[in-house]
Amino acid sequence: MKYVDLHLHTTASDGVMTPSEIVRYAKSKGLQAIAITDHDTIEGLEEGLAEGEKIGFEVIPGIEISAEHSSGSMHLLGFFMDIHHPFLNERLGYLQKARAERNPRIVEKLNRLGIEVTYEEVVKASGGGQIGRPHVARVLLEKGYVRSFPEAFERFLKKGALAYVEKFRFTAKESIHFIEEAKGVAVLAHPNTLNMNGYSELESFLQQLVKEGLKGIEVYYPEHSALEVAQYKTLAERYGLLMTGGTDYHGIEKNGLDIGVGRGEMKLPYSIVEGLKAVRDKSL
Ligand SMILES: [Zn+2]
Numbered sequence: 001m002k003y004v005d006l007h008l009h010t011t012a013s014d015g016v017m018t019p020s021e022i023v024r025y026a027k028s029k030g031l032q033a034i035a036i037t038d039h040d041t042i043e044g045l046e047e048g049l050a051e052g053e054k055i056g057f058e059v060i061p062g063i064e065i066s067a068e069h070s071s072g073s074m075h076l077l078g079f080f081m082d083i084h085h086p087f088l089n090e091r092l093g094y095l096q097k098a099r100a101e102r103n104p105r106i107v108e109k110l111n112r113l114g115i116e117v118t119y120e121e122v123v124k125a126s127g128g129g130q131i132g133r134p135h136v137a138r139v140l141l142e143k144g145y146v147r148s149f150p151e152a153f154e155r156f157l158k159k160g161a162l163a164y165v166e167k168f169r170f171t172a173k174e175s176i177h178f179i180e181e182a183k184g185v186a187v188l189a190h191p192n193t194l195n196m197n198g199y200s201e202l203e204s205f206l207q208q209l210v211k212e213g214l215k216g217i218e219v220y221y222p223e224h225s226a227l228e229v230a231q232y233k234t235l236a237e238r239y240g241l242l243m244t245g246g247t248d249y250h251g252i253e254k255n256g257l258d259i260g261v262g263r264g265e266m267k268l269p270y271s272i273v274e275g276l277k278a279v280r281d282k283s284l
């Protein structure tokens with residue numbers, strides 16, 4: 001029996017392996033299929049799909065969208081989207097642009113507080129990688145505006161602090177909509193991070209997502225307890241949803257999880273992929 005892994009990150013977001021590397025690695029591990037699901041981007045898919053084609057290994061185009069959510073965090077997986085679909089690309093482009101404007105706005109807010117930092121200094125502190133609040137914190141520390149990293153967050157950068165700028169996110173409804181428009185199948189990722197206040201709150205939340213077009217729940221996930229898995233299965237059955245799973249592999253050095261197996265407990269059969277394909281084909 002061969003297994004699949006439908007939740008993986010590459011260097012296109014915060015994973016360690018390039019898309020080609022992860023495809024070759026999955027094949028070498030004896031998996032039957034994988035989905036590449038980078039955070040808020042499909043930039044690794046062209047390469048990943050081409051590599052799959054080249055070496056004869058099934059790669060499913062995927063994505064993991066961070067959607068707006070009042071408590072905890074909500075991630076939505078999309079599978080089988082047409083990666084060249086104009087609406088999908090327009091929406092993801094919009095998201096990127098909104099995120100890129102965030103750091104300059106943080107600097108603007110600091111300037112208005114009389115703190116003399118420039119965006120160029122923040123870029124320099126990032127060393128050329130993705131820019132984020134830790135780099136702003138480093139500049140504040142270097143210039144003596146704070147005495148420590150935590151102080152920079154506490155006084156200026158954490159949610160609700162003086163120079164905080166909200167991260168732009170699409171709503172769940174909007175995210176499901178553009179996944180569906182691009183002929184993809186939308187699935188709620190690791191429901192345990194939603195921080196719901198109990199089972200019945202989760203159920204009514206899920207009912208709303210189903211109305212908005214949700215087709216599945218990621219039931220099998222390394223951080224889910226046996227009880228959570230049982231609960232998510234019950235909910236999936238009750239609302240006729242697909243049950244998917246994946247390891248959320250980012251590179252074993254990142255969190256000790258390996259592709260396909262997690263910490264050794266994951267065994268996801270190919271029938272999960274068949275279920276996704278059946279739902280996709282029905283809505284085509
Ligand atoms: Zn996630």
Ligand SMILES: [Zn+2]
Nearest residue numbers: 007009064248
């Ligand atoms: Zn993930």
